[in-house]
Amino acid sequence: MLPYFRDRLSIPFCYQLVRKPGVDKSAAGVRIVSANKFLAALI
Secondary structure (H helix, E strand, O other): OHHHHHHHHOOOOOEEEEOOOOOEEEEOOEEEEEHHHHHHHHO
């Protein structure tokens, strides 16, 4: 579903946040990352 919206709206980066710690992978052009890791990077 996310790749559809990314392509349709011409969004350059697409992230899916998950609750499980330690996740950081890429699938179908979508980066799947732990929410705690993503939020820590914003600080």
